Amino acid sequence: MNGSVTIDIKLFIGCILLSGCTELIEYSPYDTPVKTLEFNKTESEKIPVDAILPGDTFKIALFSDTHNFYDYMADAISSINKRSDLQFVACCGDITNQGLVNEFEWYLEEARKTKIPIITAIGNHDYRSNGYYIFNKLFGSPDFSFVSGNYKFIFFDNVLVENDYLSPHYEWLINELSDSLQNNIVIAHVPPFDPEMRGFHNLLYCEIVNSENTILGLYGHLSTYMELEYNGIHTLVSTRISDREYYIVSLINDQSIIERIKF
Numbered sequence: 001m002n003g004s005v006t007i008d009i010k011l012f013i014g015c016i017l018l019s020g021c022t023e024l025i026e027y028s029p030y031d032t033p034v035k036t037l038e039f040n041k042t043e044s045e046k047i048p049v050d051a052i053l054p055g056d057t058f059k060i061a062l063f064s065d066t067h068n069f070y071d072y073m074a075d076a077i078s079s080i081n082k083r084s085d086l087q088f089v090a091c092c093g094d095i096t097n098q099g100l101v102n103e104f105e106w107y108l109e110e111a112r113k114t115k116i117p118i119i120t121a122i123g124n125h126d127y128r129s130n131g132y133y134i135f136n137k138l139f140g141s142p143d144f145s146f147v148s149g150n151y152k153f154i155f156f157d158n159v160l161v162e163n164d165y166l167s168p169h170y171e172w173l174i175n176e177l178s179d180s181l182q183n184n185i186v187i188a189h190v191p192p193f194d195p196e197m198r199g200f201h202n203l204l205y206c207e208i209v210n211s212e213n214t215i216l217g218l219y220g221h222l223s224t225y226m227e228l229e230y231n232g233i234h235t236l237v238s239t240r241i242s243d244r245e246y247y248i249v250s251l252i253n254d255q256s257i258i259e260r261i262k263f
Contacts, residue, residue: 034101038140039108040155043117047088051148058149058251059085061261064092064189064220065240066107067125072241073110079263080246081115087148088116092220092238093123093189099131104138119146121155123189123220124196127162143169145176151251152182158190160201168201170208177213183254184214191219191237193230206231216256218249227258 051058061080066073080089091111096103104126111118122135122142135142142157154176158168177184190196192205209217211232219237225245226237234256239245248259 034104034134034137037138039111040119040139040144043088043119044144044146046117047146047148049147049149051087056149056252058087058151060249060251061086061089061246062092062218062236062238062249063089063241063246064238065094065123065223065242066091067094067097067240067242068103068106069240069242070106070110072244073107074113075244075263076241076246077110077114079261081113086116086248089114089118090153090187090218091118091120092187092218093121094125094220094240095120095123096126096128096131099126099128099134101134104131104134108138119153119155121187121189121220122157122159124159124162127159132163143172147180147182150182150253152176152180152184154184154186156186156188158188158197158201158205160190160196170204174208177208180213183251185216185218185251186214187218189219190221191226191230191235192217194221209233215254216249216251225260 061083063073063076080086095107111120120139122132122139126132126135142155145152145154154173156168156173160168186209192202192209197205209231214233217230217233217235219235222237223240224237225239226235228235236247236249236258238247244263246261246263248261250257250259
């Protein structure tokens, strides 16, 4: 009798564990049950190469550091969708907090609600757990570029700490900037003056990305708004989305104007 009870209890416990297996795997930080999507490539292909003629105003919306604040992101997208003067939306990274599959999927759920294309950079939080590999599957390579109108938008992965201080792909960045005949805009997560970029990486980045080949730098990471001239380049640092703020970046030839939008 006791032996039968023991077996029944073991079977019961086994069933409970098996029934919860899917959820446990779903939230595992090292799991990558995602299909290759290349969302950035798909979205960038929606942006016309000849979207605007030189001399006209080219406008994009920009925000950063959504982390787990997807309700705020939804509000920002709702506000952006009311406009009819934008070419695309850019996010400067940290779209997750711990690099989990669910966080990436929650971000994509909101991103798909934009009426215009949305292009996403990788942030240091997106490297956590197995996040770097998940990002590559869902968004494609974090180093990529596209041309629209008179502008080349270069998205660059400059994460260092969570990447074990492995060198970013500087040679790729040099080629992207040197091969371009357009006005170059560099979009990355970590500002070049952040302490994480101190020393060698700051010096090299500033030598590569300079006022002779770049008209604008767009970043996130610092969780505060900053607009300044750095290394001779007009530079914007976006605050986190939970501050209920995004930006309209207006490009007129080689000039840029930043407008802060509260939502």
